[in-house]
Amino acid sequence: MNNIIVYLEIEEGIVADVSLELLTKARSLANRLKCKLEAVAAGHKLDGVGEQVFSYSVDTLYLADDARLSPYTSMPHTSVLVNLFKEEKPQIALMGATSIGRDLGPRVSSALFSGLTADCTSLEIGDHEDKKEGKTYKDLLYQIRPAFGGNIVATIINPDCRPQMATVREGVMKKEVFDPQYKGKTKQLDVAKYVSDTDFVVSVIERHIEKSKSNLKNAPIIVSGGYGLGSRDNFKLLEELATVLGGEVGASRAAVDSGFADHDQQIGQTGVTVRPKLYIACGISGQIQHIAGMQESAIIISINNDENAPINAIADYVITANVEDVVPKMIKYYKQNSK
Amino acid sequence: MSLNIVVLAKQVPDTRNVGKDAMKADGTVNRAALAAIYNPEDLNALEQALRLKDRFPGSIVTIVTMGPGRAAEIIRESLYRGADVGYLLTDRAFAGSDTLATSYALSCAIKNLPKVDVIICGRQAIDGDTAQVGPQVAEKLGLPQITYAEEILDVKDGKITVKRRLERGVEVVEGKLPMLVTVNSSAPSCRPRHAKLVMKYHHAKTITEKQEQHDDYMFMFDARPYLNITEWSVNDIKTDMNWLGLKGSPTKVKAIENVVFQAKESKRLVGSNSEIDELMKELIANHTIG
Numbered sequence: 326m327n328n329i330i331v332y333l334e335i336e337e338g339i340v341a342d343v344s345l346e347l348l349t350k351a352r353s354l355a356n357r358l359k360c361k362l363e364a365v366a367a368g369h370k371l372d373g374v375g376e377q378v379f380s381y382s383v384d385t386l387y388l389a390d391d392a393r394l395s396p397y398t399s400m401p402h403t404s405v406l407v408n409l410f411k412e413e414k415p416q417i418a419l420m421g422a423t424s425i426g427r428d429l430g431p432r433v434s435s436a437l438f439s440g441l442t443a444d445c446t447s448l449e450i451g452d453h454e455d456k457k458e459g460k461t462y463k464d465l466l467y468q469i470r471p472a473f474g475g476n477i478v479a480t481i482i483n484p485d486c487r488p489q490m491a492t493v494r495e496g497v498m499k500k501e502v503f504d505p506q507y508k509g510k511t512k513q514l515d516v517a518k519y520v521s522d523t524d525f526v527v528s529v530i531e532r533h534i535e536k537s538k539s540n541l542k543n544a545p546i547i548v549s550g551g552y553g554l555g556s557r558d559n560f561k562l563l564e565e566l567a568t569v570l571g572g573e574v575g576a577s578r579a580a581v582d583s584g585f586a587d588h589d590q591q592i593g594q595t596g597v598t599v600r601p602k603l604y605i606a607c608g609i610s611g612q613i614q615h616i617a618g619m620q621e622s623a624i625i626i627s628i629n630n631d632e633n634a635p636i637n638a639i640a641d642y643v644i645t646a647n648v649e650d651v652v653p654k655m656i657k658y659y660k661q662n663s664k
Numbered sequence: 665m666s667l668n669i670v671v672l673a674k675q676v677p678d679t680r681n682v683g684k685d686a687m688k689a690d691g692t693v694n695r696a697a698l699a700a701i702y703n704p705e706d707l708n709a710l711e712q713a714l715r716l717k718d719r720f721p722g723s724i725v726t727i728v729t730m731g732p733g734r735a736a737e738i739i740r741e742s743l744y745r746g747a748d749v750g751y752l753l754t755d756r757a758f759a760g761s762d763t764l765a766t767s768y769a770l771s772c773a774i775k776n777l778p779k780v781d782v783i784i785c786g787r788q789a790i791d792g793d794t795a796q797v798g799p800q801v802a803e804k805l806g807l808p809q810i811t812y813a814e815e816i817l818d819v820k821d822g823k824i825t826v827k828r829r830l831e832r833g834v835e836v837v838e839g840k841l842p843m844l845v846t847v848n849s850s851a852p853s854c855r856p857r858h859a860k861l862v863m864k865y866h867h868a869k870t871i872t873e874k875q876e877q878h879d880d881y882m883f884m885f886d887a888r889p890y891l892n893i894t895e896w897s898v899n900d901i902k903t904d905m906n907w908l909g910l911k912g913s914p915t916k917v918k919a920i921e922n923v924v925f926q927a928k929e930s931k932r933l934v935g936s937n938s939e940i941d942e943l944m945k946e947l948i949a950n951h952t953i954g
Contacts (some may be wrong), residue, residue, distance in 0.1 A: 399811070424812050424830040428809070431794075431803070434796075435764060440913075472792060474790060475679075477923060478921045479920050482915070531836040533833045533835075616925055645935065
């Protein structure tokens with residue numbers, strides 16, 4: 326009762342990074358609230374889940390194991406969570422802001438009439454005073470998220486409804502093992518009691534899920550392109566520089582929306598959050614929503630022929646020139662001078 | 665076979681083109697400075713609906729939108745592109761609704777319509793980016809959902825087949841109608857306005873709009889009933905006021921801050937050979953690269 330529950334996303338038996346990141350965050354929230362950290366997984370052949378998550382200090386792991394629960398479909402997984410939450414009454418429930426979490430979360434919150442905040446960039450615990458009602462709320466979950474295309478940051482609370490639900494994107498929180506020796510207990514859920522046969526109304530006929538091609542989150546060097554590059558072809562130049570330097574290629578939302586780069590390359594509030602030691606922004610103007618996802622990079626180089634591009638304000642080096650001119654020079658120098 | 669298709673569409677401030685005057689000095693959003701547009705993914709949704717109508721002649725595409733009076737523009741825009749009829753849900757009682765209260769209101773409106781086969785909406789709106797309203801409407805109506813749709817592949821024998829575009833791949837799923845589908849921006853763009861339809865619906869108005877402007881065309885509305893855009897308030901749909909507006913919204917906004925980034929003192933270069941060489945040399949020397 327009154328614990329924190331994290332929904333674990335599983336693909337082929339492997340717990341998704343975003344779920345482990347959430348467990349890491351949830352542990353610190355649980356310590357602050359002096360409650361337990363719990364996790365729930367629904368799927369099939371979940372025997373290996375425990376060893377993947379207990380070191381993140383999961384006290385109780387609920388497993389709903391049934392062949393029909395894998396791959397993910399909305400209604401059966403919703404039923405598992407809704408019924409588990411009715412029994413366990415968690416005060417907080419977290420899930421990844423992925424195509425699964427963003428499909429599942431709203432449905433669960435609607436069924437329970439509990440508030441849900443999508444795509445939080447920060448989660449904190451704090452109090453709230455409702456002056457109008459003359460009420461004080463202790464230890465609420467502050468769900469902090471960008472809104473309005475990233476131009477504002479809002480702190481959202483759910484004073485009266487439980488669980489307080491939030492989704493968080495992959496890469497926003499840090500993943501950190503709490504204690505390799507940590508031992509929690511596993512509880513198998515009787516799936517037939519949680520899920521009704523009528524929940525299985527959508528079936529997956531075909532499925533092609535690739536391992537993420539881009540490894541932006543962990544890349545020490547990122548060469549990133551924006552709308553200013555003008556075409557997918559021009560991104561090849563960035564790929565060349567990234568390959569030479571041993572980095573990865575990222576992109577702004579505008580570049581992805583224009584089809585110059587792939588979705589999993591998007592950096593920013595609606596993409597991946599990155600903290601490389603070197604970030605080379607090529608033809609990126611620097612909308613707030615992009616900057617929010619890369620501002621913690623150690624060194625930022627902006628190459629842009631607009632000397633007033635907003636990104637220049639947070640760059641360590643501002644090169645006012647054409648990307649097509651500068652990048653080849655970088656490649657050339659590096660090839661000649663590195664061992 | 666013909667289908668009853670409902671498209672949920674939203675008028676949103678154009679947050680993608682935010683100018684310098686978009687934020688007020690106090691850090692709040694200056695909505696007046698942002699153009700009101702058709703939520704982009706709702707246009708992708710409309711296109712999927714119109715394609716179903718093309719494939720199954722006799723199908724009806726109904727637009728439902730919730731918002732202030734000016735959101736009637738969304739309905740006209742949809743009519744110009746091929747939708748058949750539109751409902752504007754507008755009432756002060758809806759003000760302050762979070763996604764759950766919005767979903768409740770929309771679900772009540774849909775229950776007020778003839779039996780629906782498919783509900784299609786954009787995955788998310790660009791003012792909130794929450795992607796919650798679609799699934800929540802489905803849940804409120806007790807319907808299954810297929811989110812992140814890129815293409816409705818087929819509707820046959822009471823089943824719908826949909827291709828979904830996920831972060832790292834695609835999925836083809838099949839489900840029984842009635843179904844709610846949310847559509848991604850990776851889906852085909854919406855067809856443009858049709859000149860004939862623009863001519864036809866140019867004067868389409870809600871009752872409020874008619875009351876506001878008494879022009880010479882008033883005689884038309886009786887002769888051409890399709891020009892009347894239905895306006896629904898809470899009294900026109902069966903609702904429980906406890907589930908609407910602020911009262912029906914479990915989430916509250918505690919604080920809003922303007923986003924300000926810490927500016928750095930940057931080194932300015934023009935990109936000459938020697939400058940770039942010098943910069944690369946420095947980065948190698950301090951082990952940033954190499």
